[in-house]
Amino acid sequence: MIFQDILFYFFSAILIASALGVITVRNPVNSALLLVLSFVTCAGLWLLLEAEFLAITLVLVYVGAVMVLFLFVVMMLDINLDQLREGFWKWFPFGAVIALVMVVEISMVLMGKYFGHEEMPIPEPKGADYSNTKELGRLIYTEYVYAFELAAVLLLVAMIAAIALTLRHREDKKSTNPSKQVKVRKEDRIRIVNMPTEKKE
Amino acid sequence: MESIQQQFVEILGAEWGPMMFSLATNMTFIFAIVVPLLLGVAYLTFAERKIIAYMQIRVGPNRVTFFGIPWLRGWGQPIADAVKAIMKEIIIPTSANKFLFILAPVLTIMPALAAWAVIPFSPELVLADINAGLLYILAMTSMGIYGIIIAGWASNSKYAFIGAMRSAAQVVSYELAMGFALVCVLMMSQSLNLGDIVNGQQGNSLLNWYLIPLFPMFLVYLISGVAETNRAPFDVAEGESEIVAGFHVDYSGMAFTVFFLAEYSNMILVATLTSIMFLGGWLPPIDIAPFTLIPGFIWLLLKIAFILFFFLWFRATFPRYRYDQIMRLGWKIFIPITLVWIVLLGAIMQLPESIRNVFPLNIWF
Numbered sequence: 312m313i314f315q316d317i318l319f320y321f322f323s324a325i326l327i328a329s330a331l332g333v334i335t336v337r338n339p340v341n342s343a344l345l346l347v348l349s350f351v352t353c354a355g356l357w358l359l360l361e362a363e364f365l366a367i368t369l370v371l372v373y374v375g376a377v378m379v380l381f382l383f384v385v386m387m388l389d390i391n392l393d394q395l396r397e398g399f400w401k402w403f404p405f406g407a408v409i410a411l412v413m414v415v416e417i418s419m420v421l422m423g424k425y426f427g428h429e430e431m432p433i434p435e436p437k438g439a440d441y442s443n444t445k446e447l448g449r450l451i452y453t454e455y456v457y458a459f460e461l462a463a464v465l466l467l468v469a470m471i472a473a474i475a476l477t478l479r480h481r482e483d484k485k486s487t488n489p490s491k492q493v494k495v496r497k498e499d500r501i502r503i504v505n506m507p508t509e510k511k512e
Numbered sequence: 513m514e515s516i517q518q519q520f521v522e523i524l525g526a527e528w529g530p531m532m533f534s535l536a537t538n539m540t541f542i543f544a545i546v547v548p549l550l551l552g553v554a555y556l557t558f559a560e561r562k563i564i565a566y567m568q569i570r571v572g573p574n575r576v577t578f579f580g581i582p583w584l585r586g587w588g589q590p591i592a593d594a595v596k597a598i599m600k601e602i603i604i605p606t607s608a609n610k611f612l613f614i615l616a617p618v619l620t621i622m623p624a625l626a627a628w629a630v631i632p633f634s635p636e637l638v639l640a641d642i643n644a645g646l647l648y649i650l651a652m653t654s655m656g657i658y659g660i661i662i663a664g665w666a667s668n669s670k671y672a673f674i675g676a677m678r679s680a681a682q683v684v685s686y687e688l689a690m691g692f693a694l695v696c697v698l699m700m701s702q703s704l705n706l707g708d709i710v711n712g713q714q715g716n717s718l719l720n721w722y723l724i725p726l727f728p729m730f731l732v733y734l735i736s737g738v739a740e741t742n743r744a745p746f747d748v749a750e751g752e753s754e755i756v757a758g759f760h761v762d763y764s765g766m767a768f769t770v771f772f773l774a775e776y777s778n779m780i781l782v783a784t785l786t787s788i789m790f791l792g793g794w795l796p797p798i799d800i801a802p803f804t805l806i807p808g809f810i811w812l813l814l815k816i817a818f819i820l821f822f823f824l825w826f827r828a829t830f831p832r833y834r835y836d837q838i839m840r841l842g843w844k845i846f847i848p849i850t851l852v853w854i855v856l857l858g859a860i861m862q863l864p865e866s867i868r869n870v871f872p873l874n875i876w877f
Contacts, residue, residue, distance in 0.1 A: 367648055367650075370654075371654055376687070379661065379684055380684065382665075383661070386673070444704055
């Protein structure tokens with residue numbers, strides 16, 4: 312148990328430090344990289360909770376795809392930090408209210424027993440052959456299938472909306488069609504002219 | 513083994529002893545995987561130079577030898593290259609971000625080596641026999657891209673940055689096709705454990721391997737694997753004729769060599785995964801006497817070498833893809849093929865038993 316405790320505190324310390332770094336570091340690229348670090352350590356914490364499917368999916372989806380695109384954008388933008396900081400005090404009350412709501416929500420979860428909820432029993436450690444993925448799949452596709460399908464449709468709609476909003480049809484665009492290019496034969500492009508050789512006088 | 517564990521318990525106590533013992537055994541296993549892997553990388557570069565040389569009617573490296581033995585001419589070349597790389601100076605550009613510049617090669621090699629933890633070399637020989645092995649592999653290979661992006665950005669050079677952008681877009685697009693191809697494999701095997709995936713291909717002969725029912729997926733996986741490792745003909749991230757050497761243009765010495773090592777160990781990883789998923793891993797091609805006598809580990813190595821030869825062959829044969837053609841191949845050809853195949857496979861798996869038996873060869877089950 313001691314070894315697991317050490318791992319837990321190790322991951323938690325890195326997670327808190329990197330999460331603080333995300334909002335305090337000046338350079339947006341460094342801040343995005345710190346967010347990646349906090350995702351990875353969070354996945355480590357989830358592994359300690361025996362939620363290996365969620366942990367690996369977090370790394371696969373957020374670290375492997377979302378944050379790559381995020382970094383892609385952040386690196387290409389030339390962000391002026393002074394401009395970003397201009398409206399800080401103007402928006403501070405709004406942000407503070409949101410932060411307060413979040414703190415209240417988290418504390419309601421953590422202190423559930425003071426609000427009359429039964430304390431959740433600590434889940435039994437599962438054996439080595441217990442497949443987290445299979446259990447999750449079974450629940451998603453039987454009990455929660457409608458909610459799951461609804462979420463998928465929502466995401467699809469959001470995706471199509473994002474594409475529709477950003478798609479611009481330019482008239483002056485020149486594009487190539489590779490399948491047409493591949494099909495080209497020699498006869499289409501060149502004409503071989505047969506010329507009689509000239510005789511030297 | 514038991515007596516060593518006893519000693520650990522005696523020295524460190526009942527609580528820390530077993531923990532430290534498992535740590536020590538795991539470290540030993542890790543060394544037993546990584547050291548041969550890096551040697552394999554070194555000799556893969558030698559094989560690449562030799563094979564491409566013979567394909568182009570040249571001789572290739574034929575000078576450096578061990579102890580002056582004449583018939584080993586050329587075999588010392590990888591060692592000489594490694595010594596040269598270690599001796600060279602690592603130059604850090606003045607306007608580079610020093611911390612990220614050094615971090616980038618580390619981030620590239622880390623997932624390339626970490627993914628080997630779940631690879632089964634034979635039924636018993638696997639470091640971490642975890643349930644979600646396939647997912648772990650996908651997560652690790654998707655992290656390799658960070659090294660390239662960070663290297664491109666931290667160098668503070670236009671060429672390096674363009675290379676990094678190209679590589680990021682390419683890897684993200686091909687990861688989808690690769691993932692979908694693996695979804696087909698796990699639909700057949702009904703398990704995410706790599707050992708179970710190989711066991712699912714157990715049968716009398718190579719007709720039971722997933723190569724045959726999933727042949728289009730095999731092609732998609734292999735080609736996406738070439739694209740994922742940024743190898744020719746998909747090496748626009750390096751593109752030495754347009755952007756000098758892409759993301760590692762500013763790297764030198766050992767820092768450059770680490771990128772090189774990561775690229776080649778990723779190649780070996782993709783070849784190993786292809787052999788495990790589609791070519792039956794450690795299983796012999798035909799289950800009769802002369803073939804079954806050879807240990808499974810040797811079969812796996814032979815299959816890896818077979819797939820690696822394709823990588824080298826591609827490099828010697830094909831011209832580099834144009835960038836828009838790479839994107840077209842990934843998004844408009846591979847992803848639709850894999851999606852259709854997943855639906856088809858699911859439909860066949862749901863057919864009633866009596867209809868499934870009508871299939872002539874019944875290669876699907």
